[in-house]
Amino acid sequence: MEIFSMVLSLLCGVSLFLFGMSLMGDGLKMVAGNKLEAFLYKMTNTPLKGVALGTGVTSVIQSSSATTVMVIGFVNSGMMKLRQAIGIIMGANIGTSITGWILCLSYIEGSSGIAKVLSTATISAVVAVIGTILRMVCKRTVHKNIGNIMLGFAILMTGMQMMSGAVSPLRENPVFVDMLTMFSNPIAGILVGILFTAVLQSASATVGVLQALSVTGILTFASAFPIVLGIGVGAACPVLISAIGANKNGKRTALVYLINDLFGLILWSIVFYTVNAIVHFTFMDMIMTPVAIALLNTVFRVATVIVLFPFISKVEKLVCWLVKDSAEELEDEEDFDLLEERLLNYPALAIAQCHRVMNGMSKKVRKNVNRAMNLLNDYEQDKFNKVQRKENLIDKYESRLGEYLVQLTKREMNTAQTKQVSLYLHMINDLERIGDHASYIGYMSNEMHENHTEFSETAWDELNVVMEAVREVINITSNAFVNDDRELAQRVAPLGVIITRSCDELKMHHAERLSKGECGLEEGTVFNDILNSFGRIASHCASAMVALMKSGEDTSDIHIHNSKIYPADNTEYYSYLTEYSQKYDIGEIKEHLRSMEPEEVE
Helix, strand or coil, X not given: CHHHHHHHHHHHHHHHHHHHHHHHHHHHHHHHCCHHHHHHHHCCCCHHHHHHHHHHHHHHHCCHHHHHHHHHHHHHHCCCCHHHHHHHHHHHHHHCCHHHHHHHHHHCCCCCHHHHHCCHHHHHHHHHHHHXXXXXXXXXXXXXXXXXXXXXHHHHHHHHHHHHHHHHHHHHCHHHHHHHHHHCCHHHHHHHXXXXXXXXXXXXXXXXXXXXXXXXXXXXXXXXXXXXXXXHHHHHHHHHHHCCCCCHHHHHHHHHHHXXXXXXXXXXXXXXXXXXXXXXXXXXXXXXXXXXXXXXXXXXXXXXXHHHHHHHHHHHHHHHHHCCCCHHHHHHHHXXXXXXXXXXXXXXXXXXXXXXXXXXXXXXXXXXHHHHHHHHHCCCHHHHHHHHHHHHHHHHHHHHHHHHHHHHHCCCCCHHHHHHHHHHHHHHHHHHHHHHHHHHHXXXXXXXXXXXXXXXXXXXXXXXXXXXXXXXXXHHHHHHHHCCCHHHHCCHHHHHHHHHHHHHHHHHHHHHHHHCCCCCHHHHHHHHXXXXXXXXXXXXXXXXXXXXXXXXXCCCCCCCCHHHCCCCCCHHHHHHXXXXXXXXXXXXXXXXXXXXXXXXXX
């Protein structure tokens, strides 16, 4: 029963410690707002700055895992390069050791005078009272968050005291003494450090437990050192888990965290134990204290970063070799290499390069729209995932091109070049929005698959007709832009009108089926959402082709008037409208066309 009570107290202390650390870290992040993310994003132009910022941010939020997960998000979205992330992760490994020094405060003891005032119990009580007042009385959010920070600190200290109190009687237990002696075996100690940290998912928590064990007075350097070596590798588990859904660069970033600590483990275990076998260090039997544990942890992490820092480029090559790009991914990245900053001083060349990159963007948008529509009839999870991956790539195109074109506007250009850049900015926005609707269609197909949603046979027949029209409009749009074919581009707006009117007609047909009980409300909602996306794709295709057609005009007017590109009395427009209404056999539109007076369309 005594052992059960001891274990329960230890687990309770660990729980309070983890909760307090989480509460304090969350409060600090809320007080800082988005400033931490902004620092990480903007102030990493050199590896040394990255290490410094990684150390600082992790010291504040008390979690190297949280810092690394944040960085994985930046790299995954393309906002940050892998090389920038490596420095931050190295700094995060140093910053996480600061927690051990904070925990040393929980071991301040005294029975009288100033020592009593500075005792852990007094400090925790005062901080807890102030934190509670701020949390319950103050109305401003920032004050409540400061209260959370103080409460988190008090709970963390209380947890440490519980852990220390739970293990204190073990100093007289021969079984426990033998177990700690077993940890002096390097392999056993390293495995314990890895496994224990992987379970707790926090390097700081494991260091805290180790500091609590040190108060027994029987934890030696020989037992503590291998455990500290293994802690970093175990802390990589939550980081690796967070990268499961990330892209290749996101996975590489997570792998950097593991490699950093794995390198430190292998290097220092080989160096230390080899030298020890020769000279026999006299401090191996030294009794560890909480301060000594904190110092050992910090020295180990700083030394690892110092050795690894000059080889950041090698680390980048290693993770890229371990997580290889496929031929398709290499092709995807090739376009971005065309946007060279050196060409910004030569606007004609820079604009030509932008056109080549936009060709790649338009082709990928076309393929993704077709992929998304294929999911409606033939859903596969891998194909759905590919649609979403390509949507992220399309967003990256829009971001890179947008930044490059905006930089180009700051250079001296003639009127025609200025107009071309403005039209390109308009077109990449249309292409990106088409990509968004393709992604949404993918999500609709996923929802239909998971909810076993089925349309009626009539609804499918109608939907397939409109899908064919959407396939044609996106194919024409892409081909017209790639080949700079303004004559082909003239077909897009009339076909867009047919698609829009067809979608409206299909919605009315669905309402009729719904009133007759031939279709359910849930199916109808999905049906209408898909049609809305079809209509928006057609609209953005027309808008993009308006920009293409206007790029050939001599006028200096660079504004886009989508609805005015074709006057109502344009014969060519009516010819295309008639052609597509016959091709896609929409009854009510045919009747509408028949009702039009000849003078309206001549």
